Amino acid sequence: MLNRCSSGVVAVETKASTPAGAAAELASVLPASGLAAVLVFVSPCYDPQRFAAEMTARFMGTPVFGCTTAGEIALNGRDENSVVALAFSAADFDVTAHPIPGLSDFRIEDHRTIGADIRHRFFRHGGNADGERCFGLLLIDGMCQREEVVLAAIHASLGHMPLVGGSAADGLRFERSWVYFGGRAHTDAAVLLVFKTSLPFLIFSCDTCEPSTEKMVVTEADPDRRTVSELNAEPAAAEYSRMAGIAGGVLDVTAFASHPVLVRIGDAYYARSIRRVDADGTLHFASAIDKGLVFTVATLRHPVDQTSDLFAQIQEEIGEVSLYIGFESVQRRMGVEHQCDRDMSELYRTHRVFGCNTYGELYGPMHINGTLTGVAIGAPRTK
Structure with a gap:
């Protein structure tokens, strides 16, 4: 105590x-x-x-x-x-x-x-x-x-x-x-x-994310479930792995934490955390998403x-x-x-x-x- x-x-x-x-x-x-x-x-x-x-x-x-x-x-x-x-x-x-x-x-x-x-x-x-x-x-x-x-x-x-x-x-x-x-x-x-x-x-509020130049468009999603099944008209998990540069494409909680994605609202960027991935490559997010949303791959600051x-x-x-x-x-x-x-x-x-x-x-x-x-x-x- x-x-x-x-x-x-x-x-x-x-x-x-x-x-x-x-x-x-x-x-x-x-x-x-x-x-x-x-x-x-x-x-x-x-x-x-x-x-x-x-x-x-x-x-x-x-x-x-x-x-x-x-x-x-x-x-x-x-x-x-x-x-x-x-x-x-x-x-x-x-x-x-x-x-x-x-x-x-x-x-x-x-x-x-x-x-x-x-x-x-x-x-x-x-x-x-x-x-x-x-x-x-x-x-x-x-x-x-x-x-x-x-x-x-x-x-x-x-x-x-x-x-x-x-x-x-x-x-x-x-x-x-x-x-x-x-x-x-x-x-x-x-x-x-x-x-x-x-x-x-x-x-x-303080984050550690810096936007890169890599962009992904949500082309298929279920906003009610906060899931994304397609990015850039490709299977979501595979495209996220490729754009984020995740070695071997191994997606787990560590990979999601180390490779966040951002959305731009006004002049600021905000992270959208990925919770898990389904066997079919669908990504589950922790906050609101929708079709047409543009993700920016983030880099992490100290x-x-x-x-x-x-x-x-x-x-x-x-x-x-x-x-x-x-x-x-x-x-x-x-x-x-x-x-x-x-x-x-x-x-x-x-x-x-x-x-x-x-x-x-x-x-x-x-x-x-x-x-x-x-x-x-x-x-x-x-x-």
Whole structure:
């Protein structure tokens, strides 16, 4: 059991072997009262419902939110098979939760209903949505494939509020991910947490991709399933391997992490991560795709230097940073593992980054891949 206190937040990690043991260790270290909420990032090695029940029994006066992961970002950097918990002081934070169940039935026409409900409850709790004192944190089932429409609903109602988050994960199994709220673990669901605080904060997003000159056009796709069967009118897997220069055409999670593809939106490029390949060469993506989309093959920049520069820029803007809540793409983590995993882990440790590896990252109205996205929370400003 390890813990670290920052302004307004206590960060704790446990590697207990059972849900009961993990919850007991967290309860033994975290404050017994005076908390606005506890946020947990939970390895899929723990039974989700048992863990939720154990946490509910031990934190009866404090709401617990969170999600399952593809790895944790803990007190000593990257980790696995653990629970990372962040406890937010009620003296510095007010947290309002907005559950969004039934995502498989979520339709475009639901935007207004869901958005109006979020807006009503938010303002009822004193929110102003001006982005000066509030930020949103969205946790969503990473297997639901509904990130884009849910973000659209939230952005339509609270468009001026800074928003970050992540798609819950299931290790590298890509089978079933869970979101924690209301004393239970849920699939096919999301929860929007609105944090109101007097502390300075800044949302951020950082990738390691640089566009090359190699282009591919999606010529056959199933947007609902996020699958691509043809690129440049050729079988997708073979054409992707050829254009990305993957030796031997061996496609696995390591190859996908090392050879991302980008889409251009406005003047910026965003990664589209590939999750897996079917026997017939169909590629499964982690975020929205469509026929006619143009992919650009990416090259990877040095991630440690770039991330270190980002942290320096954030500190210049908001002053001393107490901690970062980070959502890091599992593909980014795997890509870094083959370059400089120890250095990146040390960078996270020294800058107090806590969070998890996800199946996708949420930044403003965007569902993106291949990034480190999150919120930096500053220290109290001196008067």
